[in-house]
Amino acid sequence: MSLAPVLAQIDADLDESVERLFNLLRIRSISTDPLYKEDCEEAADWLVNQLALLGSDAKKYATSGHPMVLGDVFPNNSDGKLHILFYGHYDVQPVDPVDLWDRDPFDPAIEATPKGEVIRGRGASDDKGQLMTFIEACRAWKLVHGDFPCRITFFFEGEEESGSPSLVPFMQEHKEKLISDVVLICDTGLFQSETPAIVTRLRGLLGEEVTVTGPDKDLHSGMYGGPALNPIRILSKVLANLHDADGRITVPGFYEGVPDLPVEISDQWEALKFDHQNFLGNVDLSVPAGEQGYTPLEMIWSRPTCEINGIIGGYTGEGFKTVLPSKASAKVSFRLVGDQDPHKIRSSFREYIRSMVPDDCKIEFIAHGASQGSVMSTQAPEFKAARKALSEEWPNEAAFVGCGGSIPIAGHFQKITGVTPMLIGFGKDDDQLHSPNEKYDLESFHKGMRSWARVLAELAD
Amino acid sequence: MSLAPVLAQIDADLDESVERLFNLLRIRSISTDPLYKEDCEEAADWLVNQLALLGSDAKKYATSGHPMVLGDVFPNNSDGKLHILFYGHYDVQPVDPVDLWDRDPFDPAIEATPKGEVIRGRGASDDKGQLMTFIEACRAWKLVHGDFPCRITFFFEGEEESGSPSLVPFMQEHKEKLISDVVLICDTGLFQSETPAIVTRLRGLLGEEVTVTGPDKDLHSGMYGGPALNPIRILSKVLANLHDADGRITVPGFYEGVPDLPVEISDQWEALKFDHQNFLGNVDLSVPAGEQGYTPLEMIWSRPTCEINGIIGGYTGEGFKTVLPSKASAKVSFRLVGDQDPHKIRSSFREYIRSMVPDDCKIEFIAHGASQGSVMSTQAPEFKAARKALSEEWPNEAAFVGCGGSIPIAGHFQKITGVTPMLIGFGKDDDQLHSPNEKYDLESFHKGMRSWARVLAELAD
Numbered sequence: 001m002s003l004a005p006v007l008a009q010i011d012a013d014l015d016e017s018v019e020r021l022f023n024l025l026r027i028r029s030i031s032t033d034p035l036y037k038e039d040c041e042e043a044a045d046w047l048v049n050q051l052a053l054l055g056s057d058a059k060k061y062a063t064s065g066h067p068m069v070l071g072d073v074f075p076n077n078s079d080g081k082l083h084i085l086f087y088g089h090y091d092v093q094p095v096d097p098v099d100l101w102d103r104d105p106f107d108p109a110i111e112a113t114p115k116g117e118v119i120r121g122r123g124a125s126d127d128k129g130q131l132m133t134f135i136e137a138c139r140a141w142k143l144v145h146g147d148f149p150c151r152i153t154f155f156f157e158g159e160e161e162s163g164s165p166s167l168v169p170f171m172q173e174h175k176e177k178l179i180s181d182v183v184l185i186c187d188t189g190l191f192q193s194e195t196p197a198i199v200t201r202l203r204g205l206l207g208e209e210v211t212v213t214g215p216d217k218d219l220h221s222g223m224y225g226g227p228a229l230n231p232i233r234i235l236s237k238v239l240a241n242l243h244d245a246d247g248r249i250t251v252p253g254f255y256e257g258v259p260d261l262p263v264e265i266s267d268q269w270e271a272l273k274f275d276h277q278n279f280l281g282n283v284d285l286s287v288p289a290g291e292q293g294y295t296p297l298e299m300i301w302s303r304p305t306c307e308i309n310g311i312i313g314g315y316t317g318e319g320f321k322t323v324l325p326s327k328a329s330a331k332v333s334f335r336l337v338g339d340q341d342p343h344k345i346r347s348s349f350r351e352y353i354r355s356m357v358p359d360d361c362k363i364e365f366i367a368h369g370a371s372q373g374s375v376m377s378t379q380a381p382e383f384k385a386a387r388k389a390l391s392e393e394w395p396n397e398a399a400f401v402g403c404g405g406s407i408p409i410a411g412h413f414q415k416i417t418g419v420t421p422m423l424i425g426f427g428k429d430d431d432q433l434h435s436p437n438e439k440y441d442l443e444s445f446h447k448g449m450r451s452w453a454r455v456l457a458e459l460a461d
Numbered sequence: 462m463s464l465a466p467v468l469a470q471i472d473a474d475l476d477e478s479v480e481r482l483f484n485l486l487r488i489r490s491i492s493t494d495p496l497y498k499e500d501c502e503e504a505a506d507w508l509v510n511q512l513a514l515l516g517s518d519a520k521k522y523a524t525s526g527h528p529m530v531l532g533d534v535f536p537n538n539s540d541g542k543l544h545i546l547f548y549g550h551y552d553v554q555p556v557d558p559v560d561l562w563d564r565d566p567f568d569p570a571i572e573a574t575p576k577g578e579v580i581r582g583r584g585a586s587d588d589k590g591q592l593m594t595f596i597e598a599c600r601a602w603k604l605v606h607g608d609f610p611c612r613i614t615f616f617f618e619g620e621e622e623s624g625s626p627s628l629v630p631f632m633q634e635h636k637e638k639l640i641s642d643v644v645l646i647c648d649t650g651l652f653q654s655e656t657p658a659i660v661t662r663l664r665g666l667l668g669e670e671v672t673v674t675g676p677d678k679d680l681h682s683g684m685y686g687g688p689a690l691n692p693i694r695i696l697s698k699v700l701a702n703l704h705d706a707d708g709r710i711t712v713p714g715f716y717e718g719v720p721d722l723p724v725e726i727s728d729q730w731e732a733l734k735f736d737h738q739n740f741l742g743n744v745d746l747s748v749p750a751g752e753q754g755y756t757p758l759e760m761i762w763s764r765p766t767c768e769i770n771g772i773i774g775g776y777t778g779e780g781f782k783t784v785l786p787s788k789a790s791a792k793v794s795f796r797l798v799g800d801q802d803p804h805k806i807r808s809s810f811r812e813y814i815r816s817m818v819p820d821d822c823k824i825e826f827i828a829h830g831a832s833q834g835s836v837m838s839t840q841a842p843e844f845k846a847a848r849k850a851l852s853e854e855w856p857n858e859a860a861f862v863g864c865g866g867s868i869p870i871a872g873h874f875q876k877i878t879g880v881t882p883m884l885i886g887f888g889k890d891d892d893q894l895h896s897p898n899e900k901y902d903l904e905s906f907h908k909g910m911r912s913w914a915r916v917l918a919e920l921a922d
Contacts, residue, residue, distance in 0.1 A: 215745055222867060223894065232770075233701075243694065283677055290688045299687030305686040310786070311774050314792070318493065318494065318495075322668075368781040404686055435679070
């Protein structure tokens, strides 16, 4: 089956494809907020319906949270043909603060910007726009050839933005339906506008919340200021000690399992000529502030971090209050790489914190999830095939890159079905994921569909 | 005029006095929060009305903030009689966190506790209960004798808990009305349950709010964690550096003007046998955490401090969010003593903070008031008279003590009218000032009224 007419069909049908995406973007499928439960159901139904139009038997599966969508399309003759599974998520992040949006987040539109046309709306990039690139590519194959180049399993969840509580139990229960030769996940970005990327390294994530209690009640700093211990001061000291002067994390044993970067990978990354001045300049920063001795790209893709994501204590309203507070707390997270063991690090972190606070303090911890980093082998033939297909669509050759974030679904496939997934996506750094005014470049959407059409052809070849 | 029937009248009228105090406590006069502006007006009106019942010409005076109440009562024959001015404040602290209160903070009640009956409610002690002890003592004099032992000027403000922005301009404008022979201020406590106190040393207060901005928007820690600067981490480091290992404050020049304590004063304080184990034990602490080399009483009464009163940054709600925040801020206050210059310290603090943050950070400061510490001479005859009167009401002799808090009004009187005020009050250490479940012992209220009746008699004698 020839690829060229499929690409032509995608080009011809672009407006209709955008219109279909708009229909999905109008559904307020915010998974973390119970208020939008019905909307999540509606999004799942909408997807089942789209897949039915492709001739799929896909169904909605109830979970204790939001439903899963799962089902297949088969080529006319399946014999010896490849079996691909595609994963995406139909849920989106909350939209607050709504007043920072320039338009209703659920009333999508094409907007002209100095950098080109964009699709504006919550989920335009993360992940509705991305998952639709794949569905539209399949639609074009079906329209042009009345057939698919391989068997395709579609797997969509609706809880990715709220911790995916139902995902692992569902995958374990339906493991047989999820086994395939190749797994494709579309929830990542291009390396740069003209350089597509296949993610082969992901960082894990460990979350901790620590609360320091000093006096058992809030005190007046005029009455107790001096002899009474101040938990904000203690917590500040503890947090200030988590990094040394070189930006290295001081938690004992933290760097156990952090692999050195192979020279061939660092050479490849060097060749990407990552413009960190621009990357930081976009957010009004100029100096890479991380671990000394590493390039900014290495800091994000191959080095672990420790971040303070939130802190609160004492009086934080308008004006002033001379309170000497009883409690102070912070949310701390670690991005992990290679074989770092999140559970060992959690224990070590807690012991370390305890060792730094005076006996007069009480310390409490809350665990907020733990996942390991992962590294995929780029030697497998499907990685080479996908790289070739992407390189043909885009101006520059596709890169094997890292990702500073955590995409736990990748690890779940590795553990449950034994398949190492390929992470390919078309988002850009300025897509405003999770923020007001999220967008997806029309070019990302268009070339994304074309990329998948090519990847299907190349993999099935 | 005889004192005994005045004391008997106070005893007989106790329930009615409490009821009147409840009426004042029900008014939500939180001065720092603009939401309660009308309530502050109402509290001022209520006081004008109470003073009118004593035959006073007192009026409400508008300011750019909350109103002042000012006016006199005169003895039937003023010739050669003493002129006393009494100061108190009708505004109260905010009540958050409200869920830590055992009752509505503005629905006062008498509660039985293991240590005796208490008046529970915001402002019960600070300062509505205290100022009412004086008004009730005046009421008793008037009822019993149809006369007052001296001329009395009442002066109440409504911004004491929010830095008193209108106070000095008002005092300067109305200086003539504020000149008196003696100034009484009721906003302090007993030394211990059975030992009344006259405060002769006060700490000043300097408030600063510092905001550190890193990236110009909140970032995803998966995308930027590593090279992007984290303002919470910067702020923690800055705050952790404000004290050295001995608990001394590191702001350059901070200790300029801090006087050594005269031996006779430290001897007197030593003799008070302050039970710091109990003082700290009451709030679930055990080790004096302040500046090394000083007794806990010295830490509170004669040494300056630096406290972090509040901190906030990033995500502080339920659960977890891997945000790398744009901003973090803290409210920091200094208790000052002797001749420490708050304005010089403010400048030095800001310069010091700026020197500690990377160039990529923006720093903003908000000034939250500045007052100097003060030391009064205890040799004046009114100090001796008041000490004698208090010693007759309470089991133990009255003590000349220090106060760790700031009562800037004391310094204002010294500067504007040239009168050194006497600070006498009946609060207790466990009154939970500025905290949830504030209370005032019924005994404090009752013996407080009796104490003022005696002080008026003794001063006028």
